[in-house]
Amino acid sequence: MDTKILLTEKEMPTRWYNIQADLPNPLPAVIHPGTGQPIGPQDLAPLFPMAIIAQEVSQERYVDIPEEVQEVYKLWRPSPLYRAHRLEKALDTPAKIYYKYEGVSPAGSHKPNTAVPQAYYNKQEGVKRITTETGAGQWGCALAMACRFFDIECKVYMVKVSYEQKPYRRSMMEVWGAQVAASPSQETQAGRNILEQDPDSPGSLGIAISEAVEDAATREDTHYSLGSVLNHVLMHQTIIGEECLLQFEKLDDYPDVVVGCVGGGSSYGGMIFPFVRERLANGKKTEFIAVEPAACPSITAGSYAYDFGDTAALTPLMKMYTLGHSFVPPRIHSGGLRYHGMAPLISQLADEGIIEARAVHQRSVFEAAVQFAKTEGILPAPEPSHAIRVVIDEALKCKESGKGRSILFNLCGHGHFDLTAYEDYLSGRLEDYAYPREEVERAIAELPKVG
Numbered sequence: 001m002d003t004k005i006l007l008t009e010k011e012m013p014t015r016w017y018n019i020q021a022d023l024p025n026p027l028p029a030v031i032h033p034g035t036g037q038p039i040g041p042q043d044l045a046p047l048f049p050m051a052i053i054a055q056e057v058s059q060e061r062y063v064d065i066p067e068e069v070q071e072v073y074k075l076w077r078p079s080p081l082y083r084a085h086r087l088e089k090a091l092d093t094p095a096k097i098y099y100k101y102e103g104v105s106p107a108g109s110h111k112p113n114t115a116v117p118q119a120y121y122n123k124q125e126g127v128k129r130i131t132t133e134t135g136a137g138q139w140g141c142a143l144a145m146a147c148r149f150f151d152i153e154c155k156v157y158m159v160k161v162s163y164e165q166k167p168y169r170r171s172m173m174e175v176w177g178a179q180v181a182a183s184p185s186q187e188t189q190a191g192r193n194i195l196e197q198d199p200d201s202p203g204s205l206g207i208a209i210s211e212a213v214e215d216a217a218t219r220e221d222t223h224y225s226l227g228s229v230l231n232h233v234l235m236h237q238t239i240i241g242e243e244c245l246l247q248f249e250k251l252d253d254y255p256d257v258v259v260g261c262v263g264g265g266s267s268y269g270g271m272i273f274p275f276v277r278e279r280l281a282n283g284k285k286t287e288f289i290a291v292e293p294a295a296c297p298s299i300t301a302g303s304y305a306y307d308f309g310d311t312a313a314l315t316p317l318m319k320m321y322t323l324g325h326s327f328v329p330p331r332i333h334s335g336g337l338r339y340h341g342m343a344p345l346i347s348q349l350a351d352e353g354i355i356e357a358r359a360v361h362q363r364s365v366f367e368a369a370v371q372f373a374k375t376e377g378i379l380p381a382p383e384p385s386h387a388i389r390v391v392i393d394e395a396l397k398c399k400e401s402g403k404g405r406s407i408l409f410n411l412c413g414h415g416h417f418d419l420t421a422y423e424d425y426l427s428g429r430l431e432d433y434a435y436p437r438e439e440v441e442r443a444i445a446e447l448p449k450v451g
Contacts (some may be wrong), residue, residue, distance in 0.1 A: 001425040002083055002251060003082060003084075003085060004080050004082055005080065005083070005247045005250055005251060006078070006081075006082070006354070007078035007246075007247060008078075010403070011078060011246060012070070012077050012078045013065075013238075013239050013242040013243060013246075013400070014065050015062040015063060015234045015242075016062065016063045016065060016158030016239060016242075016243070017062060017235065017236050017238040017273055017274050017277065018055075018059070018061055018063055018231075018238075019234075019235075019269075019273040019277065019345060019413045020058065020059055020345075021060060021061035021230065022061065022277055022280055022281065022339075023281070023345075023348065024352065025348070026355070027231075027319075027344055028319040028344070028348075030045075030316045030317065030318055030344075030352060031306060031315065031316060031317040031450055032316060033313065033448060036450065039240035039275075039316050041053050041057075043251070044056070045125060045231060045409060046216075046217055047213065047216055047217065047223055048223060049122050049124065049125040049127065050125065050172075050213040051124065051125075052118065052121050052232050053102070055231070055232040055235060056230060056231050056232045057231075057256020060234050062123075062237065065117070065239070065387055066117070066120060068120055069116050069117045069120050072112075072116045072149060072404050073116065073239070074147075076104050076105045076106060076112075077239065077243070077245045077319055079098050079100060079102055079105075080100075080104065081098055081101075081243075081244060081247040081248075082098065082099050082100075083097070083098055084098065084099060084140075084375070084376055085374075086375040086376055087376055087392075087395075088283055088395070089375075090255070090371070090374075090375045091396060091399065092399060093395040093396060093398050094398050094402065094403065095395040095398040095399075095405050095407055096253070096404065096407065097125075097221060097391060097407050097409075097413040098245070098255065098394060098406065098407065098408045098409075099408070099410070100244055100247075100271065100408070100409075100410050100411065101263050101378070101411045102240065102267070102412045102413060103378070103381075103411060103413050103414035105142075106145060107138065107141040107145050107172075107417065108138065108413055108414050108417075109138040109139075109141075109265075109379075109412055110219065110237060110240060110267045110270065110412040110413065111138050111139045111140065111141070111142030111143075111227055111413075112142040112293070112449065113270065114227065114232075114236035114237060115139070115142035115143045115145065115146035115225075115227070115324075116149070117236050118130075118143070118225045118236075119143070119146035119150045119152055119388070120150060121150060121226075122150075122223050122225070123150040123151070125223075127152065127221070127222070127223045128153075128154070129152065129153040129155065129203050129219070129221050129222040129223075130152055130154055130155070130216075130222065130223070130224070131146055131154075131155045131156075131157070131212040131213075131215045131216045131223075131224050131225070132154070132155075132156055132157070132212050132224065132225045132226065132227065133156070133157045133158075133159070133183065133205060133208030133209045133212045133226075133227075134156050134157070134158050134159070134173075134227070135159050135162055135168065135205050135206070135208075135263070135336045135337075135339070136166060136334070136381070136383065137158060137169025137173070138139050138169070138381070138383075139228070139336070140156040140158055140170075140173050140180065141169055141172045141173050141176070142227070143156070143173075143178075143225055143227065144173040145229050145391065147177070148176045148177050149174070149180065152437075153177075153179075154173075154176075154178040154357075155179045155180070155181070155183050155184040155215060155222075156171060156178050156181070156212075157191075157208040157211040157212045157215075158173075158181065158182060158183060158301075159183055159204060159205060159206065159207070159338065160183055160184065160201065160202055160203035161202035161203055161316065161331045162203075163180070163182040163183075163203075163419055164182075165421070166417055166418065166420070168417045171174075172307070172417070177266070181410070182203070183203045183208040183211050183410065184207050184208055184211065184422045185210075185211060186307035187211070188210070188211040188286045189214060189216070189259075190214050190311070190312040190314070191207070191210075191211050201328070202331050203328075204324050204327075204328045204329060204340070205254065205338060205340075205440070206226060206308075206309070206310050206311035206326075206327075206338040206339070206340050207225070207302065207309035207310075207312075207328075209309060209311070209315070210311050210314055212224055212294070213310060213315060214312070214314060220421060221335075222441075225371035227264070227266065228263065228265060228266040228321055228343065229264040229265065229266070229309060229318075229341065229342075229343045230262025230322075230343070231343075233266050234265065234269035234343055234346075235346055236417060237266050237269060237271075238269075238271020238273050238274055239270070239271060239272050239448060240270040241271050241273055241274035241275060242274050244271065244274070244275075245274055245275070245278075250359075253287055254284070254286070254288065254380075255406045255407065256286060256405040256406050256407065257286065257287040257289060257394060257405060257406075257407050258275055258286060258287070258288050258289070258393070258407075258408045258409070259289045259387045259390050259391050259407065259408070259409040259432075260289075260290060260291065260359065260387050260409055260410045260412070261290075261291050261334075261383045261384050261385075261386040261387045261410075261412070262290040262291065262292050262333075262337070262342060262357070263296075263336045263337035263338065263339045264339050264342065264343055264345060265342050265343030265345070265346035265347075267383075267410050267412040268290055269304065269343060269346055271290050271408075271410040272355075273345075273354050276349065276354060281356075287356065288349075288354060288356065289349060289354050289355075289356050289394075290346065290356070290358070291330055291352065291357075291358050291360060291386040291387050291388065291389065291390045292337060292358075292359050292360075292386065293329075293334055293337050293338075293359065293360070293361075293362060293434070294360055294361045294432070294435055295325065295329055295330045295361075295362070295433035295434075295435065295436070296329040296330075296332070296337060296338050296339070296340070297323075297359040297435060298320075298321045298323050298339070298342045298431055299320060299321045299342055299346075299347070299350050299357035300357045300359045300438075301323070301359070302324075302341075302342070302440070303322060304319070304321050304347060304351050304442075305319065305322060305447055306318065306319050306447070306448060306450040307322040307325050307340075307341055307447055307448065308448065309325070309341060309364055310325060311326060311362050313418050313448075315323065317448060317450060318341070318344050319336050319347070319348075319352075320341045320342050320344045320347040320416055321342040321346075321347045321350065322340055322342070322415060322438060322444075322447070323340045323443060324340060324442075324444045324445075324447060325340055325341070325442045325443070325444055325446075325447075326443045326446050327340045327436075327438075327439060327440055327443035330433040330436065331435075332362050332382075334362065334365070334382040334383045334386065335384075336383045337383055337386070340443070347421060348427070358390055359435075360386055360389050361433075362430060362431075362432060362433075363425070363430055363431075365385045365388075365389050366385065366391055366422065366425035366430060367389075367425075368388040368391075368392050369385035369398055369422075370387060370425070371392065372416070378411065378414065379414060379415040379416060379418075379422075380414065381412070381413035381414060381418055382418055382421055383413060383416040384410060384411050384412045384413060384422050387409040387410065387411075388409065388411075391407055391409050392405055395407060432441045
């Protein structure tokens, strides 16, 4: 009875998979907000190294992982695939539940899969400093670590509500040498503008992105790095799904459904894109379920439209599911999922019916997280606990029908620094936030007009 399915270092994939080569329809162009025309490399060059820009628009099916990046990956990769036998027994389900555990990375999540190559490509171009934003702190920790490995300064704008809720993630970034500011801050014009309007603003990923982009754009020695949403980020994460395929070969099994949480979409895209390839090219019947918070439901309640990636409207326009760039989500504990938009690649697959989206409330999420911890022993982060909620629901459907299915999900981070959230749940203080329909409608009304 296999519980942990491992790969050797020699079996670690050496290429990322680029789903753009196999999409039924090409992605809509990214638009310059000033000209209304598709952006070119010169528009992105002040923020990103040319290697990253090339990957963002590449149509090549596979991209080689540089040897220097592979060597860092081997600190924790290949990551294990587990069979959740104890959870299955507790649920009395005929379903087989598998989870890919990305919490084994030094930073505790999947985020180093893209932080390391982004730092590497910036180092190759001679960049001295990188700015970024972070929600729950997982991305900020990953980039702080990666910048330390490649001797680059790192400045992180951390969403204020998470800065206050998760002080030890902030400390972790600082251990690796990063400077961390609570966003909105007084350090940028974008931050000062927000604080003038709302001195008690809890912040949002959109606001933090505005600050990080403004910081990078005003310094010649600085580039900007994003932890989710963009095509190259999701491509870097496909090492997760490629490893999963190899591990399922060893099991002589294959997932009927793949579940994952979505905020910006990187962990889920990284898990499912190789499986989507197998469905599109080889007729596999796998279902894909993306799970988002009911308080910030970009796919299930947003509009599929062009929008800015940040609050201050500094970024290009991307077509994506969005709640409006001015929308500030409620103070839920899943800080990594508090983003107004969804990755264009995830958005397109959802629009074309390849991905199903569901929204869940945070109390039911933590109920599932506690059940998982009691059976499997791993304390999950609040973000992937959204996936666990739906995995349990799907497994119970199997119990009702008597039909077994293989269910895979991405446990993309541990919850060791999220104990304040667990304390709130266990004490009964955790709230379910109603979908803020009026605020979203107000933000949607402010979407940019794209001819």
